[in-house]
Amino acid sequence: MGKVDHGTFRESVRLKDRLKGSLRRMFEAKSGVSFFATNLLLRGFKLLGALPVVGPFGNRWAGFIHAIRSEHIPAIDLYRKAVRGGWSRKPSLRYDLGMSLLKVGNAGEAEQEFRAVMKAFPGRPFPVNALIQSLQDQGLSRQVVPELLKLVKSIPLEYVRDLPFPTYLAHLVAEDPAQVADLADVIKEHPNAFYATLLLAQVQTLRKEGAVAAGLFRAAGEIRFKGVQDQAAKSASPKFLILGQAKAGTSALFQYLSEHPNMVPPLVKEPQYWSQNFCLGQDWYQSIFPRLPEGCDRFTGEGSVTYLVNPVAPKRVFEAMPKMKLIVLLRDPVSRAYSEFWMNRRVGRTDETFEEAVTLEMQRVPVCPLDPPGEGEPQIPMGYLVRSAALPFLKRWLEHFPSSQLLVLRNEDMARDLPETMRRVCRFLEVPSFVPLDPKRHNEGRYSAISEELRCKLTDWFEPHETALEKFLSERFGEDT
Numbered sequence: 335m336g337k338v339d340h341g342t343f344r345e346s347v348r349l350k351d352r353l354k355g356s357l358r359r360m361f362e363a364k365s366g367v368s369f370f371a372t373n374l375l376l377r378g379f380k381l382l383g384a385l386p387v388v389g390p391f392g393n394r395w396a397g398f399i400h401a402i403r404s405e406h407i408p409a410i411d412l413y414r415k416a417v418r419g420g421w422s423r424k425p426s427l428r429y430d431l432g433m434s435l436l437k438v439g440n441a442g443e444a445e446q447e448f449r450a451v452m453k454a455f456p457g458r459p460f461p462v463n464a465l466i467q468s469l470q471d472q473g474l475s476r477q478v479v480p481e482l483l484k485l486v487k488s489i490p491l492e493y494v495r496d497l498p499f500p501t502y503l504a505h506l507v508a509e510d511p512a513q514v515a516d517l518a519d520v521i522k523e524h525p526n527a528f529y530a531t532l533l534l535a536q537v538q539t540l541r542k543e544g545a546v547a548a549g550l551f552r553a554a555g556e557i558r559f560k561g562v563q564d565q566a567a568k569s570a571s572p573k574f575l576i577l578g579q580a581k582a583g584t585s586a587l588f589q590y591l592s593e594h595p596n597m598v599p600p601l602v603k604e605p606q607y608w609s610q611n612f613c614l615g616q617d618w619y620q621s622i623f624p625r626l627p628e629g630c631d632r633f634t635g636e637g638s639v640t641y642l643v644n645p646v647a648p649k650r651v652f653e654a655m656p657k658m659k660l661i662v663l664l665r666d667p668v669s670r671a672y673s674e675f676w677m678n679r680r681v682g683r684t685d686e687t688f689e690e691a692v693t694l695e696m697q698r699v700p701v702c703p704l705d706p707p708g709e710g711e712p713q714i715p716m717g718y719l720v721r722s723a724a725l726p727f728l729k730r731w732l733e734h735f736p737s738s739q740l741l742v743l744r745n746e747d748m749a750r751d752l753p754e755t756m757r758r759v760c761r762f763l764e765v766p767s768f769v770p771l772d773p774k775r776h777n778e779g780r781y782s783a784i785s786e787e788l789r790c791k792l793t794d795w796f797e798p799h800e801t802a803l804e805k806f807l808s809e810r811f812g813e814d815t
Contacts, residue, residue, distance in 0.1 A: 372399060383415065390419035394427050397434075406434040425451045429461050436464070441471035459485055459493055466500065475682045479507055479533075483516050491524065495557075499529040501602070504536035506682065521550075528557045532601060544614035548621040554601055555624065562598055564627040569620035570598075574659040574763055575608075575651065576637025577731070579724055581673035582665035583745040588637045590756060590770045597765075598624045598634050605636055608651050609644035633765065637661075642727045645706070645713060652734040659763055660735060665745040667722035667800070668784070668792045675718055676781040688718075689788055695719050702799040706730040719795065725803045737810050 376399045382392025397412030413431040421427055432447030445468040448461040462485065466478050482499055489497075499517075507513045517534045520527055535550035555563070574591075576584050585603070592599040601622045605611065611618065626632050641647045642662060651658055665673075675688045684691070695717035703714050706726040714720055731740065741762045748755040753769045760767045 375399060380412075383412065390416040390421040393419065394421060394424070398430060401430065401434050401437075404437070406437045409434045410438070422450075423454065425454050425460065428454075429464065432461065432464060432468070436468060436471065439471070441468045444468040445472070457489055459489055459497060463498055466498065470680050473679070473682065475503060475680070476506055478503055479513055479517075483513070483520065486520050486524070486527075486530075494520075494524045494530075495526045495528055497527065497529060499533040501529075501533050501536045504533060504540055507533065508537045508540040525553070526557060528554055531557075536602070539611060539614065539618070542614065544611075544618040547614070548618045551601055551618075551621040555621070558601060559598070559624040562632075563625040565625060567625040567627050569623040570626040570632075570634050571655065572600075572623065572635040572658070573633040573765075574635035574661060575641060576635070576639075576661045576663070578639035578642030578662060578727075579664060579670055580639035580721065581670050581677060582663040583743075583748050584637050584639055584663055587661070587663060587743070587748065587755075587759070590752070591635065591759065593770045594760075594765065594768045596632050598626065598632050600624070600634055600636050603636065604638040604640075606638045606640050608647040609638060609640040612650060633763075642724070642731070643716065643721055645730065648731045648734045656735075658735075658739065660731065660740045661743065661759065661762070662724070662728065662731075662740065663743045663745050663748070664724050664803075665722075667719070667724075667796045668789055671718035671722045671792070672781075672784050674721065679781075688784070691717070692719055692788075692792065696795060702795055704799060704802050719792070723796070723799050725799055725806060728806070732810070742807060742811060 376396055379392045379396035379399065382388050383390075383396055385392070393412045393416040397409040397416065400406070400409035400412065410431065413427060413434065416424075416427055417431065428447045428450045432444040432451075435441070435444035435447065445465065448465040448468060451461045452459070452465070462482075465481070469475065469477050469481070478500065482497060486494055486497065507517065514534070514537055517530060517537070520530045521534060524530070531550055531554045535547045535554060538547035538550060576588055578584060588599075588603050591597055605619060605622050607614070607619045622636075623634050626634065641651075651660075671692065672688060675684070675691060678684045695715075696719065698715050699717070699720055702723050703720065703726050704723075706729055707713055714726070728740075728742070741759065743755060743758070756769050757767055
């Protein structure tokens with residue numbers, strides 16, 4: 335690819351970022367003037383694209399404007415013209431081309447573009463997050479950590495600290511003793527490798543090595559909480575628990591709360607302590623939280639979507655923290671079930687189709703449940719659909735906690751009016767009101783639409799539940815839900 339001057343590259347990246355930011359703000363303002371100006375720029379760049387010498391420049395920026403508008407098919411065409419026109423060695427162009435390919439579902443070609451960028455800058459993990467996404471979109475999650483372990487050996491120490499080892503792949507690493515050993519070696523050589531340490535802590539958690547995991551979490555906390563925590567203080571107790579539902583906006587809400595100026599997020603958003611990891615003990619649980627000085631105005635909290643559906647979590651939480659504030663997000667049950675299925679497909683937990691999974695589940699559970707099992711009765715078999723039926727789980731939590739300590743939100747309301755949702759959350763938590771500057775939804779998946787026939791079939795299955803849920807919420811929470 336030829337030798338690259340990294341100083342010149344960094345300056346060109348800064349200039350391009352400023353130009354990209356200006357174009358993006360111009361379009362997102364959505365005023366008539368801005369829209370007219372953007373169209374004028376687009377025409378101008380396309381005219382340049384037809385000329386010799388300056389053609390690649392025009393096509394590159396015309397493609398970028400299309401990409402801002404989420405018009406990724408024409409963007410890809412223009413980016414490729416720029417590449418063919420002589421700009422094949424422009425890393426930012428190849429990166430933008432890869433991102434647009436990802437948006438249209440062409441993860442294989444996107445991976446090639448991100449690898450081209452890494453080849454141009456062999457000592458710099460420039461597009462590593464995008465490369466991870468492209469591998470996952472191809473169903474190649476098992477390759478992600480080995481790729482990162484290889485990368486550690488080829489990049490300067492300064493980049494290893496923030497190399498993004500995804501903690502949600504801990505279950506795959508835990509299955510491979512060689513990867514566990516390699517990860518431990520990385521941490522020995524690079525004790526400031528924050529994400530690698532966090533991933534190994536999660537791996538040891540899955541292996542039920544509570545004391546080892548707690549030590550790793552505390553080592554990660556020394557990096558993450560530096561300048562915030564008081565070493566003489568004990569780990570803070572959470573001010574709130576987000577219970578679920580899974581794939582109903584819990585990650586987005588947690589991220590928004592994490593941006594609150596008084597919030598210090600824990601090392602792990604989903605420790606699953608009160609459901610799956612209770613056997614690891616309080617020391618393990620406390621190791622994920624910052625050590626906050628007594629009486630300070632800062633707070634922390636966590637959200638684990640397994641809490642809502644776990645039959646023993648309500649009693650455990652109540653016995654340890656009877657005044658705990660609880661938050662539940664609900665979502666259209668069919669959409670929630672379908673989203674959870676695709677999350678499992680992305681990380682390699684299943685290879686069946688959604689229709690196969692829900693057909694089998696409806697055979698096991700012909701009628702949507704409205705109540706939790708009574709004492710001594712068998713638990714309802716869990717599946718995508720049963721986990722979408724929130725009513726039995728809400729009833730079980732409210733057997734222990736008063737309604738005043740439970741805030742029920744709608745995912746759809748949060749998407750439609752985030753400021754009002756955040757005001758409600760802050761009032762409930764009794765913290766200063768806060769609205770995040772960046773309303774972007776977090777942890778959103780991309781997948782094909784469910785067939786109308788299957789959606790109608792599932793909607794009919796959920797219909798008695800949805801009617802009973804609305805009645806229950808109205809009676810217990812009134813207008814506040």
